Amino acid sequence: MRKTLLLLVAVGMAAALIVAGCSRKDDPVSEEQPEPQEAPSEEAEEEAEEEVDQKLEDEEAEAAAQPLVPAARTVVNKEMLAKAYEEIYCAQKRGETDEILDIYKRYGFDTPKAWTEAWSRTSEDAEWQEALTRRVQSSKCE
DSSP: OHHHHHHHHHHHHHHHHHHHHHOOOSSOOOOSOOOOOOOOOHHHHHHHHHHHHHHHHHHHHHHHHSOSSOOTTSOOOHHHHHHHHHHHHHHHHHTOGGGHHHHHHHTTOSSHHHHHHHHHHTTTOHHHHHHHHHHHHHSOOO
């Protein structure tokens, strides 16, 4: 990831230099040869690397500050979650994957991520999850 960011910074710097050299449309064409561009100095590369490192640290700190699951005060409707789970499982078993997004929405989950977050909030009730999973996987999916 770090190498990718460094590459993107270098490409961005090169693109900025190219754009800066080509942006004078009103100037008459000059017969002078442009001065060759120097490669970024080691200091500039180190600064860019430090900038990337700092951005990564900031992003990691921000991600660590975010809760992994929504607040516990959000109530999960287990009945809707279970019905959605069963229909999704059966749709996958029948190969009807193009209908899965509609199933999520039918049961009040705007995205698969919303359903997954709701499922994660029920993980404290492992018995319920296990019983539901066993029941659904043993169903005939008619």
